Amino acid sequence: MKKRAVIALGGNALGNTLPEQMIAVKGTSKVIVDLVEAGYDVVVTHGNGPQVGMINNAMAALSRENPKQPNTPLSVCVAMSQAYIGYDLQNAIREELLNRNIKDLAVSTMVTQVRVDEEDPAFQHPTKPIGHFMTEEEAKYAEEHYDYKCVEDSGRGWRRVVASPAPVEIVELEAIKQLVGKQLVICCGGGGIPVVHNGNHLSGASAVIDKDWTSSLLAAEIDADVFIILTAVEKVAVNFGKPDQQWLDDITVEEARQYAAEGQFAAGSMLPKVDAAIKFAESKKGRTAIITLLEKAREGIEGKTGTRIHL
Ligand SMILES: Nc1ncnc2c1ncn2[C@@H]1O[C@H](COP(=O)(O)OP(=O)(O)O)[C@@H](O)[C@H]1O
Numbered sequence: 001m002k003k004r005a006v007i008a009l010g011g012n013a014l015g016n017t018l019p020e021q022m023i024a025v026k027g028t029s030k031v032i033v034d035l036v037e038a039g040y041d042v043v044v045t046h047g048n049g050p051q052v053g054m055i056n057n058a059m060a061a062l063s064r065e066n067p068k069q070p071n072t073p074l075s076v077c078v079a080m081s082q083a084y085i086g087y088d089l090q091n092a093i094r095e096e097l098l099n100r101n102i103k104d105l106a107v108s109t110m111v112t113q114v115r116v117d118e119e120d121p122a123f124q125h126p127t128k129p130i131g132h133f134m135t136e137e138e139a140k141y142a143e144e145h146y147d148y149k150c151v152e153d154s155g156r157g158w159r160r161v162v163a164s165p166a167p168v169e170i171v172e173l174e175a176i177k178q179l180v181g182k183q184l185v186i187c188c189g190g191g192g193i194p195v196v197h198n199g200n201h202l203s204g205a206s207a208v209i210d211k212d213w214t215s216s217l218l219a220a221e222i223d224a225d226v227f228i229i230l231t232a233v234e235k236v237a238v239n240f241g242k243p244d245q246q247w248l249d250d251i252t253v254e255e256a257r258q259y260a261a262e263g264q265f266a267a268g269s270m271l272p273k274v275d276a277a278i279k280f281a282e283s284k285k286g287r288t289a290i291i292t293l294l295e296k297a298r299e300g301i302e303g304k305t306g307t308r309i310h311l
């Protein structure tokens with residue numbers, strides 16, 4: 001049986017704007033097809049922070065201009081972001097497969113709902129940055145006029161934050177399982193469309209789920225061998241950005257937990273990745289999580305670089 005890899009794509013795999021995304025996915029698709037050539041059944045997940053913010057702003061502006069057009073719920077904006085990002089990725093991966101003469105692998109995007117707990121305290125404490133970066137002045141204006149909550153994001157500027165509850169269940173899991181191994185599946189985009197039970201109906205929740213958390217859950221549920229989080233750094237570091245910074249190559253779940261408890265990983269960026277990696281790695285012996293640079297995915301899976309986390 002072929003090995004199975006779940007690849008979670010970070011912001012640098014997609015860019016921040018429509019033109020940037022169109023260019024970025026070309027490079028990203030090369031990385032993905034490299035893993036197909038390395039012999040893996042590949043499942044792709046991705047973030048949506050910049051995209052869901054852009055869509056939500058556009059829809060809000062539309063309803064401000066036309067009061068007959070009610071505002072679009074954030075859950076619907078997540079659904080729109082899955083389709084838009086899936087479209088660009090499908091197109092670029094298909095092209096890359098054909099360029100390498102791989103003609104028997106179909107690519108599809110699964111619109112994915114993810115159930116969250118409506119009592120999750122995260123609904124009362126928005127933490128997930130979405131949309132574009134703002135100056136402090138712009139952020140204050142948005143808070144006053146659009147009822148946004150904004151925070152300063154790791155020295156990079158101000159961003160709107162929304163609730164980010166934990167994923168409980170991937171609603172389309174069975175459908176995804178039926179496709180894995182037969183197709184290259186893109187799913188759980190933007191952490192999934194957040195939904196809560198309403199009888200047999202699933203109602204959208206106003207939130208954006210962390211894609212690394214949902215990807216970890218997916219990787220465990222589909223019995224992946226490897227979970228790769230692709231981001232903008234080649235390895236995870238302790239004392240990150242300090243003179244005594246030290247890159248981590250191979251660490252156990254226990255060591256990763258210890259570093260996290262010491263506060264080595266920034267909340268909102270590296271901490272959710274390490275937590276998601278731990279959760280996957282500890283779910284079964286033999287499962288490895290890797291955090292590395294987008295461009296180094298193949299070397300990462302071959303054990304040549306990246307930070308590897310295992311039991
Ligand atoms: N301890 C750490 N080791 C490595 N990178 C870290 C660490 N703490 C924070 N970071 C930052 O986290 C970033 C990755 O988080 P983020 O930009 O949110 O990811 P993505 O958009 O790729 O999902 C890295 O590019 C790096 O700047």
Ligand SMILES: NC(=O)OP(=O)(O)O
Nearest residue numbers: 047048049190210211
């Ligand atoms: N949904 C999500 O985690 O998106 P980002 O990775 O872009 O923050």
